[in-house]
Amino acid sequence: MRHSPAPARELHRARVRRFRTSRARQLFAFVCLVLTIPLEAKFNWGKVDPVDLAATASKSAPGADLEILFSHHRMHANSFATSTEHHNQAKVYTPKGVERSSVFAVEHEKSRQLSEVRARVVKPDGSFVELTKAEFHETTSVRSGGFELLRTTFSFPNVQPGDILEYRWDEQIDDSTGYYIQFCQAAEVPTREFEFEIDGAKSDFVLSWYNCPTAVRDPKLRKVTIRNLPPFITEPLIPTETEFRSWLMIQFTSPDMRWYSKDDAWREIGEYFAEEFRLDTVPTPALRTKAAQLTAQFTTPEQKLAALYDFTRTAVRSLDFYEGPELAAAKKKRLEEDKFQTPAKTLERGSGFKGDINRLFAALARAAGFEVRMAMSANRTRVLNMKGDRGWMFADRYSVAVKIGSEWRFYTPGEPLLAPGLLDVKDEGATAFVCDEKKSWFQSTQVGLPPQTQLKRQGRFELDAEGTLDGEVTVEMTGHRAVGARDNGWNWSIEERTKSIRESLVHRLATAEVSNVRCDTARDLLVPLVVKYHVHVPGYADSIGSRLAIPVNFFEANAAETFTNETRRYPIFFDFAEETHDDIQIVFPEGFVLDGASAPGSVGTPEDIFSARYGLTYLGKSRTLTFQREKVIGRKGMLSFQAESYPALREIFERIHRSDAHQLVIKPKTAVASVTPAATAPVAP
């Protein structure tokens, strides 16, 4: 039996009901009145600044192909609808800028009108050509069910470097729900002025902007102006552009949308979800029995939680993850049901959606005596910090917070690939909101430490006198490495796995032939993922006359450098922390000896955030070289760095790359005198 609704839950439902009924009323009123929308006042083009007409290059971003001179957006409402007037002006400087101005498209839902679409090209002498109505083409972009998306396209005639392109349109918007987001900072194009003004809207709204250091707001007119935005140019290892690119958001807060009061939304959200979660995860006798059975042999809280976690993520099949005929009926049945499935039911059925499994884990943890809470967070790869007044809008990730001693840790057993204690990279280090009926709080989620993600690579090779390498490779993965590999290759046949390994190797070793690939643990989530294969690489070692130069680290030979750019704009975020252990043995060809061996230099210390330690030994009797490498990324969970750290980071990775590319030289036992190729000039003294 379900518990009767508690006060917070009932309040929430009442708000939703009120919203739904009033939405229906609004819609009816809109349909009745839309036919009488008065025509907008006719738009007139303004004058173009003569300085802009004469300009031949961007002052703020020299070398730019195009520059947005202004991008103005004005939202206003009459008694029938809310619409936005868009007006853009851009200067073309180069032939590439001309090419980028080929086809312009404005898309809009059929239910919302687009009007006053106009465009013109202004020549450097001030004359202009305006597009006729026939030059705008409206077509249905997509139509399905009752939804239809229209697209109006146009192309500016005869564009030349030096021209100014100007276009504008009015667009009805839906301000009855949700929010409206606009990037102010254009990709690869500088923006001289971006302006958003709200004369009015049918609904209440809140205007906010992010990463706009030059923003100026006129509170009376409700206008924000942002000037001199550089082009947004993305870089590797930045997780989310919303943290670094200028953007603006209008969130509509009509009375019907006020599910939460303005000032204490987080408190209300915390109370509501905490109460609901408590009621939804009450341990039943069956759950208590199961929890006791699962934790019986363990003593520490961590062990007990790991046992409950592993049980829920592996014994209970996630309907979000697993697919196949055997679960088709269960999934269909579950989809047809009410949203909620009790933990007891999830346990009984042995299947459920992600949320069902998380609640089962929470209920079992409660049954085992742990304190649990529901936590919500934003996807770290989209939003880093959601603590603000309206940050709850971005909270779309849910986890179970469990108290261990005095600390709270976060678990998501609904995602079966994640080992105990590990969170998805979207959740690691995120700001979580832990819901509590008395006092909720924000807390950072745990970040996986290097030992939790291990990549162990072992190679046993023989090298022949021609430089061909041949041998067996074993790669073992845990943590995020295993998650990624399992996620990609869950359904792979051996043939597909062979193809994948082959493709990953040929970028570095163009002649590598891969065969006899084995992988027995792809679907056994309780053990590391282990892949084994045979590899044969003709020309692995460079033949230098009678000598051979051998890259000692088969796993990094000819790998590209991590950081090649000299400068950096944005902070650097590594995906996850990890340890890599390489263990390689190479038996040299008979009759060859090492020639002046040296070991690659280690980088960093065992305390540093990044380190790479190298070990090299050689047994002359068996002609066996043993190479070992221990590389750590993100020790102590340190994964994010300011742009100022880039030169230092780049240097560390350059040094690691250099050591990874280390070569040894072997020569025939019958020592070689220095030789040069035939038909060459003698060596100068």
Next chain:
Amino acid sequence: MRHRFTGPTALLLGWILASVCSAGAAELPDWAVKAAVLPTPETVGTAAAVVLFDETARDVEASGLSTVTRRVAIRLLTPAGKDLLRTDVGYLKGSDKVKGSRAWLVRKGYPLKAPEYVDWVDRAGDPYGTLYGDYRIKSYSRAGDAVTGDVFVAETQVTGPMLTAQDIHGWGWDGIPVVEESYRLKVPPGFVIHTYLHGSEPPSPVESSDRRETVWTIKNQPFVRSEPHAPAHEPAQAYLMVNIEPPSTGAHFAPVVLHQWADVATWLGALNREQCDSSSSLTAKSLELTAGCTTSLEKVRALGAYVQSLRYVAFNSGLAKGLGYQPRKATQVFSNGYGDCKDKANLLCAMLHEVGVEAFIAAARSGDDRNVWPEFAAASQFDHAIAAVRVTEPMDVPSIVKSELWGSLLFFDPTAQHTSVGDLPWYLQGTSVFVQAKGSESLTLLPTIEPKVGHLFVRKAALKLNRDGSYTGDVKIAGKGQAGAELRQAMFAASSSEQLTKFATELLGESNQSARLAQLVRSDDAKSGLCGINFNLAKSNHLQFLKNSLVVAKVDIFSRGAIPALTAPERLQSVKLRPVAFQDEIELALPDGLQPEELPAAATFSSIYGHYERDFKVEGRTIKMTRRLELNQRLVPIAEYAALRKFLTDLGKADRASILLKAGS
């Protein structure tokens, strides 16, 4: 309380369930019921899906209206094949009607109710750069609720007028195994068909007793996994080309009937008669651009560069009436400053005409590896348009073809923005085009330009090594022909100095990508087609010092990415080798205290796939490496795979470039 159904209740429920299921099954047409229960062949291997049945049936009416009915049944074998459980129906807005489109997901013989979120989607099928297009696609997918073993079944029907009395049908599902695939053609009484079949094992026709309907069927097409460097279309793939001939009394038959290439020339000539027009401004611009040009080649260069610089914008309206083969008027394209391939080719012809040079549009196929069949006179074999310029003076450029009808024709693609006059995009080389001119009666084969002439990268590095292991020096990289076009395109996209540095870095080998680049200078010569970039390069810690005074130096400064890597022991598809050539020259000036210890031996070998040679020389205190690599344009058949693989492995083995130096006085 938990309910359990026993006895009569269970029987009643069973009856209801069976009725519902059989009602669902009744919705399925007979062909689908039969197809859905076909066993999966044992030969599917690791395929993600198997096509159990695929039939395309074209029913032509006496008026030229045609109805194409498509019936498809696909079984899902692994989750990776889910995206195949869909049907896409292409149609032309305003002229075609899509009717009777139905699709089901069949599980254990019974159709499943579609989830709420599944519906037919009608979308614009415009390719990139289209301002407006008639072409649309209706789609239906059951990828969202399918599980392995399910069969997706679809029956779609499109009715519309045929533009020409012709059809082309190709078999195959891009390597997905197919149990049975048919093409069925039905014509009205009195009509006859002429067919041309291609492929290694083309299907045999089966005629109905009244000879109105013919069916071609291929059974048991095997699974072919995707492989690198495979052509988009295999020469072995089966194709059928059909000409439909109305009776002499068939006056109401609307489609254009084409028998020979001359008919195609006449039809296209009529369609395009008014399009190559002129205006005073077009004339003035043509004269302005060619002022000072004394030869035809110079005029083509001047006008070609202008047309190339215009934006690519397509306007695909009136396709059912044949306007897909009709360029917009030259004056309109000129005043708009944009157009698609045929618009650009036509404008170039018009501008050349203004300066006294005759030129024609040539229909071409833009590089999907499908042959143009000379025996089948059809404009629909082409999807691209270029210009064929009649030149009278002798000139030494590789894109000239001698023809009996027009003498020397200089072919030029004004849509290929970065390909110089005298060169041809690599995907057009060796293909056949149709020159759209009066009297044109056959196809013209475009030249295949030798790698060392038309695809050559010349790369030079003069580096000075220092005792601390660093180097500094100058690098020059230039491209000729398509190699130049590749560099030109990349540098066009890299307008800022930051982008240019990033691009130049990518031209270096892996071990040199952290080097510092400075003083980057672009160069481009319209006359020779040579495009390049020069820069300074500096890198620390390039040398690796060993214990006994030996020093290892890597000489592979430049990227080696253009060489295909083929290491799989077996091959199921041909290999498409793209032409490329490199001439590398790397000089390492040694500092005092370092001298050459040992250098790699010279290597040289050749085969039908290409040529390789590399040598090291010591000149004074400078070590000089020269390397020459050529890969020929070639479609390598499966039978030759082992030989090609050996060539590439030999190349990989030989193409190493470490040297040994010795420290000491």
